[in-house]
Amino acid sequence: xxxxxxxxxxxxxxxxHRGRIAQIRIYLVKFFxxxxxxxxxxxxxxAAAIGVIVAMVTRTNMFVTMEGxxxxxxxxxxxxVWNGCFNSIQVVCxxxxxxxxxxxxxMHISSYMTAHVIYQAFLCFLQTVLLMFVCVKAGVKFPExxxxxxxxxxxxxxxxxLVTFASDxxxxxxxxxxxxxxxxxxxxxxxxxxxxIFSGGMLALPQWTLSVSGATIxxxxxxxxxxxxxxxxxxxxxxxxxxxxxxxxxxxxxxxxDDVVKVLENDTVRSRLSEIKTKDGLTMDQVADSILxxxxxxxxxxxxxxxxxxxxxxxxxxxxxxxxxxxxxASRITGHNAAYEHTAENITRCWLILIAFAVGFVTLATIxxxxxxxxxx
Amino acid sequence: xxxxxxVFLILIFGGGGVTGVISGILLSFGxxxxxxxxxxxxxxxxxxxxxxxxxxxxxxxxxxGRVLFTANALTMLGNIxxxxxxxxxxxxxxxxxxxxxxxxxxxxxxxxxxAALIKTFDVRKRWLILAFPLTGIFTVIFGxxxxxxxxxxxxxxxEQAASLSGANAKVMDKGxxxxxxxxxxxxxxxxxxxxxxxxxxxxxxxxVLLLGGSGAGKTTYLNAVNGYERANAKxxxxxxxxxENYRKMQYDIGFVPQQDLMRGADTVxxxxxxxxxxxxxxxxxxxxxxxxxxxxxxxxxxEPVAGSMVSKLSGGQRKRLSIAMEFISNPSxxxxxxxxxxxxxxxxxxxFEQLRKIxxxxxxxxxxxxxxxxxxxxxxxxxxxAKDANRTGRLAFxxxxxxxxxxxxxxxxxxxxxxxxxKEEGGEGRADEFIEKYTEVxxx
Numbered sequence: 001x002x003x004x005x006x007x008x009x010x011x012x013x014x015x016x017h018r019g020r021i022a023q024i025r026i027y028l029v030k031f032f033x034x035x036x037x038x039x040x041x042x043x044x045x046x047a048a049a050i051g052v053i054v055a056m057v058t059r060t061n062m063f064v065t066m067e068g069x070x071x072x073x074x075x076x077x078x079x080x081v082w083n084g085c086f087n088s089i090q091v092v093c094x095x096x097x098x099x100x101x102x103x104x105x106x107m108h109i110s111s112y113m114t115a116h117v118i119y120q121a122f123l124c125f126l127q128t129v130l131l132m133f134v135c136v137k138a139g140v141k142f143p144e145x146x147x148x149x150x151x152x153x154x155x156x157x158x159x160x161x162l163v164t165f166a167s168d169x170x171x172x173x174x175x176x177x178x179x180x181x182x183x184x185x186x187x188x189x190x191x192x193x194x195x196x197i198f199s200g201g202m203l204a205l206p207q208w209t210l211s212v213s214g215a216t217i218x219x220x221x222x223x224x225x226x227x228x229x230x231x232x233x234x235x236x237x238x239x240x241x242x243x244x245x246x247x248x249x250x251x252x253x254x255x256x257x258d259d260v261v262k263v264l265e266n267d268t269v270r271s272r273l274s275e276i277k278t279k280d281g282l283t284m285d286q287v288a289d290s291i292l293x294x295x296x297x298x299x300x301x302x303x304x305x306x307x308x309x310x311x312x313x314x315x316x317x318x319x320x321x322x323x324x325x326x327x328x329x330a331s332r333i334t335g336h337n338a339a340y341e342h343t344a345e346n347i348t349r350c351w352l353i354l355i356a357f358a359v360g361f362v363t364l365a366t367i368x369x370x371x372x373x374x375x376x377x
Numbered sequence: 378x379x380x381x382x383x384v385f386l387i388l389i390f391g392g393g394g395v396t397g398v399i400s401g402i403l404l405s406f407g408x409x410x411x412x413x414x415x416x417x418x419x420x421x422x423x424x425x426x427x428x429x430x431x432x433x434x435x436x437x438x439x440x441x442g443r444v445l446f447t448a449n450a451l452t453m454l455g456n457i458x459x460x461x462x463x464x465x466x467x468x469x470x471x472x473x474x475x476x477x478x479x480x481x482x483x484x485x486x487x488x489x490x491x492a493a494l495i496k497t498f499d500v501r502k503r504w505l506i507l508a509f510p511l512t513g514i515f516t517v518i519f520g521x522x523x524x525x526x527x528x529x530x531x532x533x534x535x536e537q538a539a540s541l542s543g544a545n546a547k548v549m550d551k552g553x554x555x556x557x558x559x560x561x562x563x564x565x566x567x568x569x570x571x572x573x574x575x576x577x578x579x580x581x582x583x584x585v586l587l588l589g590g591s592g593a594g595k596t597t598y599l600n601a602v603n604g605y606e607r608a609n610a611k612x613x614x615x616x617x618x619x620x621e622n623y624r625k626m627q628y629d630i631g632f633v634p635q636q637d638l639m640r641g642a643d644t645v646x647x648x649x650x651x652x653x654x655x656x657x658x659x660x661x662x663x664x665x666x667x668x669x670x671x672x673x674x675x676x677x678x679x680e681p682v683a684g685s686m687v688s689k690l691s692g693g694q695r696k697r698l699s700i701a702m703e704f705i706s707n708p709s710x711x712x713x714x715x716x717x718x719x720x721x722x723x724x725x726x727x728x729f730e731q732l733r734k735i736x737x738x739x740x741x742x743x744x745x746x747x748x749x750x751x752x753x754x755x756x757x758x759x760x761x762x763a764k765d766a767n768r769t770g771r772l773a774f775x776x777x778x779x780x781x782x783x784x785x786x787x788x789x790x791x792x793x794x795x796x797x798x799x800k801e802e803g804g805e806g807r808a809d810e811f812i813e814k815y816t817e818v819x820x821x
Contacts, residue, residue, distance in 0.1 A: 015658025026654050038642035101638040104605050105655055208467050
């Protein structure tokens with residue numbers, strides 16, 4: 001160690017020190033510097049890899065069918081939640097001791113947190129760009145026109161960014177309240193499961209859990225993405241897919257003439273029959289009328305007939321395309337969800353809620369970190 | 378059985394039904410005997426939750442006792458609420474969750490406390506096989522069989538501590554005056570004193586050794602002095618009250634923590650530049666700031682590694698960087714918590730010589746070290762903190778190194794620590810004797 005101890009620079013710690021704004025700059029520069037030197041940059045390739053996996057699953061049906069859009073929105077939202085959480089879950093707790101030391105030396109917690117928010121927003125932005133790029137390259141069929149802006153990629157990108165950022169802030173909050181990285185990583189799976197289950201994207205939730213679901217970022221992520229894809233106007237194919245897989249299923253039933261008459265006289269059935277035309281140009285309800293009027297069925301009254309038929313034969317008799325279009329349309333009507341309404345109001349509302357989540361988590365995170373001095377040694 | 382009876386049984390015996398009542402009676406009866414043997418009020422065995430806390434006290438496991446108390450309360454709460462909440466209600470899920478979580482924690486901590494209680498009674502560990510599933514029977518055996526006696530009593534810890542001095546150190550224009558009345562925390566509804574009755578004046582230019590056994594309150598003392606963890610105290614540095622002017626004075630006090638709390642993925646130069654930006658006043662010109670960083674790097678021998686990552690530095694370099702970060706604002710009071718931990722003798726000596734030079738510039742240096750004898754010639758004074766009978770950190774001595782040797786009748790500082798350490802820590806257990814003796818010196 002050198003012998004020199006003389007100090008040529010006149011220094012005193014007394015005086016006005018850097019305020020909050022100036023400190024934000026110090027930490028921001030530090031974080032960006034460490035983005036390069038530390039392992040933070042690794043979240044980018046990870047985001048791209050997650051994007052590839054999600055895109056592989058969602059590319060064919062996303063924005064094409066109701067089911068595909070819902071699954072795609074769910075998968076992308078969860079990927080965003082994962083990315084966001086993973087970005088920040090350890091950033092504060094891993095340097096808690098350092099923060100305590102710097103706080104003791106005059107660092108403002110609010111400046112430190114603001115710098116983190118800006119830095120994390122930057123990471124989320126890059127991840128959004130990566131995810132969008134991967135989705136486009138993988139052939140996800142985005143709607144042709146934007147809805148809120150004129151560019152659908154921007155609309156969708158805003159949703160992706162907001163979900164990632166809100167989740168990132170949630171991770172930051174956990175990182176602020178957890179004393180150690182182990183504690184933070186123990187909480188993380190719980191958070192993800194909570195987001196997954198209560199998103200309402202895949203599982204039908206009981207009525208009482210709806211308020212709990214309202215506290216998840218994923219719910220609003222799925223809503224905004226499905227709404228952008230005009231979910232309610234897309235065809236629903238799962239009903240028809242199931243039906244067509246059952247072509248070889250056999251129907252065994254014992255029919256009486258009364259059963260047939262009741263069916264033919266049913267108003268709903270008749271209105272549906274009126275939409276189906278025979279090869280001769282007659283509608284099916286006209287055929288039914290003539291059967292009923294001619295009294296053809298009365299001669300078989302009291303008799304029981306075993307019906308033994310393949311579902312495929314029924315479909316062929318009615319006409320597969322007709323049944324398909326009917327089932328698809330009926331499924332679409334059943335699948336209609338007001339939460340996924342393709343309106344600017346709905347989408348912007350989701351965005352605002354996601355922003356509110358982010359602001360709320362940052363506020364809680366900052367408040368909790370202000371108590372860092374109370375940490376037990 | 379009507380709900381209200383069940384609730385009553387749970388509250389009194391800790392469980393409903395015949396089994397619950399029998400095991401509850403056995404436990405309370407057994408604990409009554411154990412509490413009597415261990416010097417705890419026996420009737421505490423009848424108070425729900427509290428009996429578990431006191432059982433942990435008997436086992437000298439007070440922190441576990443707190444958790445056990447809370448876990449038992451949670452389990453009871455969940456159990457009782459299940460009688461009032463219909464199964465169809467979603468609240469029943471919550472009540473079940475509370476009860477389950479509480480019960481898991483209860484079991485784990487009960488196991489810990491029972492294992493410690495077995496140690497207290499100095500019997501074989503295999504007793505745990507009976508104690509854990511049949512706690513009631515275990516407590517009855519150990520509570521009422523005269524063959525089993527505890528190694529210590531809770532009252533052993535409640536011996537009379539040394540009296541308070543009532544002294545007050547005089548405030549001087551220069552130097553550091555410490556008058557700590559007490560530093561306390563409230564834990565589990567009880568006020569616990571961490572430090573009491575510490576009064577001293579430290580001259581500028583002094584390098585002071587802070588000595589004390591584990592848990593004597595050394596770090597608490599340092600934190601109280603630098604204002605980070607405030608005590609009921611008046612700390613005056615160069616005629617300025619540290620607590621009243623904390624925001625301004627925090628830059629005039631450098632605190633180097635025990636661990637090297639720096640970001641490993643930053644360079645030495647960047648670390649010091651950021652430290653300078655944070656610690657130096659705003660009106661300090663940028664050019665001078667740069668010069669100061671270079672100067673400090675030179676002083677602490679960090680110039681050759683200026684561009685290196687902190688994570689790549691050796692233990693000694695890292696320690697020097699940690700000190701340099703605080704030294705950058707040229708503080709009047711410099712506090713170091715075990716700066717030589719992890720350093721070999723030569724490096725530690727070099728570091729302390731460096732600190733001596735800083736002290737010679739009129740600064741006050743207070744250092745905690747666990748290997749003081751190899752560098753004792755560099756120190757002017759020594760502060761000796763010791764745990765009194767109440768486990769409170771007290772001042773056992775403050776004065777020059779030679780005076781300390783005479784006062785304690787020991788040549789080496791490490792021998793002084795052994796003298797004041799408690800017997801269960803392998804020491805001589807003479808802390809209260811020396812605290813009392815020093816109190817008399819102060820009052821003389």
